[in-house]
Amino acid sequence: MHVRAGPVMPGEARLELSSVCRSFGPVQVLFDVQIDLRPGEVHALIGENGAGKSTTMKIMSGYLQPTSGEVRLEGKDARFPDSQAAEAAGVVLIHQEFNLAEQLTVEENVFLGRELKRGPFLDRRAMRAKTAELLDRLKCHVSPSARVKDISTPDKQMVEIAKALGRDARVLIMDEPTAVLTNREAEVLFELVERLRADGVAILFTSHKLDEVKRISDRVTVMRDGRVIATTPTAEMTEDQMAEAMVGRELTDLYPARRAPLGDAVALKVEGLDVPGFAQGVSFTLRQGEVLGLAGLIGAGRTEAMEGLVGLRRSTGRVEIDGAPVTIRSPREAQDKGLVYLTEDRKGRGLLLNMGLRDNLTLQSLRDFTNPFLDNKGEDEALTKAIEDFDIRTPSRDARLGNLSGGNQQKLLVAKVMLTGPRIVIIDEPTRGIDIGTKQQIYDFIHRLAEEGVSIIVISSELPEVIGLADRVLVMRRGRIVGEVAGDEKTEDAIVRLAMGLEGEEDRESESA
Amino acid sequence: MSTTTEQRAPGRARPWMDLRVLGPIIALIVLIVVGALMNPNFLSYANITNVLARSAFIGIIAVGMTFVITAGGLDLSVGSMAAFIAGLMIMVMNAALPGLGGGLAVILLGIVAALVAGLAAGWINGFLITTMRIEAFIVTLGTMGIYRSLVTWLADGGTLSLDFGLRTALQPLYYGGLFGVSWPIITFAVVAIIGEIVMRRTAFGRYCAAIGSNDTVARYSSVNVGRIRLLTYVGLGLLVGVATIMYVPRLGSASAATGVLWELEAIAAVIIGGTMLKGGFGRVWGSVVGVLILGLIGNILNLTDAVSPYLNGAIQGVIIVLAVILQREGKAGT
Structure with missing residues (x-):
């Protein structure tokens, strides 16, 4: 029994949590959470990992129920028994890990569970047309008949969004939608968000990238330790203030300068490393105690080249560790020689x-x-x-x-x-999907390792990270190393130009084809 | 008002974890009590040793099967493999009889032949699954047919019989024993204890669980996934050989009907014992309990008139389904 609010007024909440608490067994993870999503508004939810963002989103979308407190959809009690009920009411959560049936086609996924029928048979033509229309609206160019397992990660996300739109979502909740996207792909997403906002959809998203929070959200809610710390119009908060509100303390410089001088000893020398289909002629040296950055667009072959180096993929080339030639056919052999690879895919690999x-x-x-x-x-x-x-x-x-x-x-x-x-560590995307406080701890740790004389290769798609951490940055494009920047040249602009093929390579055709 | 939502807490909930651990044991105790109430002979020394000795064959195989399933695999061929090994062992011993005489030498030769055949058969399964990267289900479905067909062919559609004199010489392997406990029971116990130790206390057991849980993660963690998988099949093949060595003296013959459905009984015992069919978690003692549960059901039906023994399979089926329901994760769907 709840007191019914008056008629819905413009600007009033479409979906609202009030005094929501949630416990898992004896552990309480949410305390009196209050948050409201309004039609035609983009709401950002930020906080460190474990602050309660995911639980909050799952309660909004019916995946979890509150232990106490109220969920209201347009003023009416809406404690959804499960996610299907929430989706039927127009509240859709897009997970960070996609909920797509990999073996089915795009079209079959978009209409999964609510297939259009003509008599007892599936109306494939109508579904295909509708899917094409939805994808068109998203400026996504995958074929409705492509199998989901064959399409790229950003396209999968677009399919997820198409699926949500096909369900007439009035509240769209996105869990770190840009974590798997390149900057350009994120732009497409942002444009889409703008259009959905204009259509009156209430949007909530989480992100660890505060610049994009600043850019596309209208209001921002900061959570810490299961509590809402603040909800304010985004315009009234700087990125630094957001970060500090999340962490609850002042953040010192994220990227401390190198404290120990760099030696001359070469720890790792790679010459002409080929990983068929992914990387060709990769050559570089890594000095003892050095932090070497490896930048490039997603799909440039960075991960595959390094996986080839440590024996996770077939590769050819000359490798020397501490001046001695070595043959590495398996991760075990690499590890026995002090060389290890830390994967970017912590859940899958x-x-x-x-x-x-x-x-x-x-x-x-x-x-x-x-x-x-x-x-x-x-x-x-x-x-x-x-x-x-x-x-x-x-x-x-x-x-x-x-x-x-x-x-x-x-x-x-x-x-x-x-x-x-290990004595040589390759770290692939060390801070993907983690919050700023933990990021700082991991950066600190990488610095300490380097001081102890461990040599480190950092693969990262976040340019400030790779620039801040590394002594030198190698840039890869289409499976080759196309340049190296160090010292004052180590700027985002220089790296982007190399990564996009704007300089340093004969081949100048545009990337977008 | 807000009490019912509590049940949906994720994986960490303890209460039914206990059920997963205790479930098979409780079922076993219930069966023993029921058996004892229904027939006074149930708990007699003769009946108990009879049940144990009959369960030993499946039990020894189930221990090996536990490792295969824990590492995310499956082996459907063990029943046919046992029949084939039995036929081979009989043929080798019969052939060697004129040359070596009826003594220990022939028996040892037969034992070695069975063990080597088991190792080889297991290795072939493992090789096809790991190196050739074919689904375990397909590979062992294929070898299941091959071994069954081979033993039928070797027996020319009939029965391969051990020489009568050898049969007497071999009988102690099944009927003999130490301190009144027969060899199959002793072997089953030793295999189970070693299996439990290997699963729980060695890197091999941990690797099996890791591979069954996520073989990509295992590979990225420097685990030689192919070799560990191969070893689980080789180990299972060897144990099939061990079980066959004691099965041959029991009947002294092998035919197309030998070892029929052993694979399903072994897999059922493993699952009843709490090992996850999709891999990632396994316990050898559970499989032992599972084998005993299946063995006792048959025994109780034979001892009492209340239910027809022909319903043995139906009751076993119900137990298997119940076991899986009890062990299921709390949340449905995902």
């Missing part, structure tokens, strides 16, 4: 989400805990140390990894790889 912290931590260095039986005590000690060293926050030591926030999963992944005692 980095961690076993259904297993515990301890088993994940020691998986890569399990040989060191074998005598010949597993040394459980040693493993427990290693976990205690990792939790301390990397400030991993977990509900309990026995928790499954899937129950940790993204930032804490990332810290455990770093801890896992470092437990192998």
Whole structure:
């Protein structure tokens, strides 16, 4: 029984949470959350990993129910029993990990669960036309009959949005929509958001990129430790103020200057590395204790080249470690030579989400805990140390990894790889999808490693990150290294020009084809 | 007002974790109590050892199957493989009889032949699955047909019988034992204990769970995924050989009907025991309990008149489905 609000007025909330609390077992994760989404407004929800953003969004869209408190859709009680009920009411959540059936076509996905029919049969023609129309509206050029497994990540996201629009979404909730997009793809998304806003859709999105929050949102809500800290018009808040509100303290310089001088010893020398289909003729050297950046557009072959180097993919080329030629045919051989790769895909390739912290931590260095039986005590000690060293926050030591926030999963992944005692580390997208406070911890850690003489390659699509962290930056484009910038030349502009092929290469045809 | 939503908390909820651990044990205890109430002979020494000895064959295979399934695989060929190995062992011993005489030498030769055949058969399955990258289901469906057909061919559609004199010499392998406990039971116990230790206390067991959980993550963590997978099939093949060695003296023959449906009984025992069919989590002791549950059901039906023994399969089926329902994750759908 709730008191009914008066008639809906313009500017009034379309979807509103009030005094929402949520607990998982004995652990309370949301405290008195108050947030309202208005028609024709873009609302940004920001906060560190584990601040409660995901839980809030899941309560809005019926994936979770509040332990107490109210959800109202246009003034009426709307505690959705499940996500289908929410979608039927026009409230759609687009997950960070897409909910698409990979083996079905785009068109079949868009209409999944509400297929158009003519008599007892599917009306494929109508569905195809409608899908094409939706995709057109999104300026997305995939064919309605393409299989989802064959299309690119940004296209998958467009298909997700098309699916939501096909359901006449009046409240669109997006969990980090730009995390998997390049800048150009993000632009397309922003244009779309503008149009949806003009159509009167209420939009909520989360992002760790404060510049885009600043750019496209009308209001911003900051969460910290399960509580709403502030909701203000975006115009009244600077990016620095947002960051500070999220973290709850002042942030010092994200990228400290190099503290230890760089030696001359060459730790890794790569000549003519070929990874068929992805990279050709990749050559570079990495000095001991150096942080080398590897920049480029998504799809430039950075990840594949490095995976080839550590034996995760077939590759040819000459590799020297500490001046001695080596052959690396498997990750195990690379690891035995002190070379390890930390994947960008922590959920798909980095961690076993259904297993515990301890088993994940020691998986890569399990040989060191074998005598010949597993040394459980040693493993427990290693976990205690990792939790301390990397400030991993977990509900309990026995928790499954899937129950940790993204930032804490990332810290455990770093801890896992470092437990192998490497001397050369390749870190792929060290801070993807994690909050600013954790980012700072990871940057600090990379600096400490370099000071200890570990040589590091950082692959990153975030230019400030790669510039701030690295001593030198290599730029890749279409599978080749097209340039190197260091010192004063290490600017975003220079890197972008190289990455887009605007200079440093004969081949000047435009990228967009 | 706000109490009902609590049940939907994700994976961390403890109460039914306990059910997952205790479920098979409770079921086993219930069966024992029911059996004891229905027939006074149920708990007799003779009946208990009979059930254990009959369960030992499937039990030994189920221990190997636990590793295969934990690592995300499956082996449908073990029943046919057992029949083929039994036929081969009989033919080798019969052929060697004139040369070596009826003594220990022939028996040892037969044992070695069975073990080597088991290793080889397991290796072939593993090789096709890991190196040739063919689905385990398809590979072992294929080898299942091949071994069944081979043993029929070797027996020329009939039965391969062990030489009568050898049969007597071999009988102690099934009927003999130590301190009144027969060899199949002792072997089953030893295999189960070693299996439990390997699963729980060695890197190999941990790698199996990691591979079954997500083989890409395992590969990125420097685990030699192909080799570990291959080893699970080789180990299972070896254990099929071990089980066959004790099965041959029981009947002294092999035919197309030998080992029929063993693969399904072994897989069922593993699943009843709480190992996840899609891999990532396995427990050897659970499989042992699963085998005992299946064995006791058949035994109880034979001892009592209340239910026809012909319904054995139906009751086993119900138990399997119930076990999976009880072990299911709390949240439906995802």
